[in-house]
Amino acid sequence: MNNTFDPMWAALQPIGRDRHSGGYRRYAWTGEDATLREWFAGECRLRGLELVEDRIGNQWAWWGDPDTQPGIVTGSHLDSVPDGGAYDGPLGVISALAAIDQLRTAGFEPARPIGVVNLVDEEGARFGVACAGSRVITGAMTADRALALTDNDGISMAEALRSAGRTPGDVGRDDETLRRVAGFVELHVEQGRGLIDLDSSVAVGTDIWPHGRWRLDLPGEANHAGTTRLDDRHDAMLALATAVQSARQVAERHGCVSTVGKVDVEPNGVNAIPSRVTAWLDARGPVEADVRAAIADLTGTVEDLGGTVGEESWTATTVFDEPLAQRLRTTLGEQTPMLGTGAGHDAGILSTAGIPAAMLFVRNPTGISHSPAEFAELDDCHAGVAALTTVLRELVG
């Protein structure tokens, strides 16, 4: 095979990597993101693909004219979570470009356009809402809401867009972009242990668990760490400890998973009793009503502590297009495993907006993801490219 995957993979490794942890910090509309976007544009230029940026900044590169006939799009995202792995996102973008190379080397002429996309701000690591790029163009998140989101430094998405040379006023639901997309296939590293024992490099995605993010605000009173008697304290950190325990208990009670992975403490001094803690909860599970019940129970506990729980985002159960998923499986062979996932993806948002969407998962030998330890064997990555090539050939042939 004409291996164009490996050099692209190598080219991305240094961008946004922390030299101590080896993890990535590639947040939307930062310098790292700009470098990644330029890299993507350069790869598209090299291949003579027509690059179109939509108004929020998703990059769509076309082989063929999607205004003549809507095309089949593949791709993923290049941003990361804080200290993320190398695979979540980039694997799908690089595999998409490599699959195009495979088709071209084989002399294949697509009967309908093929698109490769880099969707912006998938992880929501900077502004808090995941899949911001796909949510905005589909109208799942309004432009007003998106532009008002702020990062840890109080910079709004509108300001970040402006600093990146974009026009926030243009942002919004984008039917012109969506009309060009007849179907979407996102290749992604598997983020659990679903493929380890199945003797297959690749699986077809079936569904995404319902999931959401909530903000917990816990009040306290600042005071001296040495002179304030224990009985006189109103310690927001103690309230957080109770809330985190409760988040775990309600998840166990209702068959879900929950995570408090981000906190903000005021005044954040070693010798001052915390006056306020804000924490962000991520909760997911196979059944929507169970996730809702867990949040309701947790909310009771937090309110008893004098705090509040506010919903920041909610994504209902997503079942990928069944005929498309079945077609992928038939194309790849009936032995191909079908897997659901607890991870969110742009493919889910596009699917909810009525675009037939499906996913291919590439085996992850440890199941670890959202960590510098995230990994996939190179042979499995190559098998992913081969599977995506086969699937594209089938869908656009």
Ligand code: GLV
């Ligand atoms: C995004 O990757 C998520 O599932 O949190």
Ligand code: MN
């Ligand atoms: Mn992710």
Ligand code: MN
């Ligand atoms: Mn991802």
Ligand code: MN
């Ligand atoms: Mn994701």
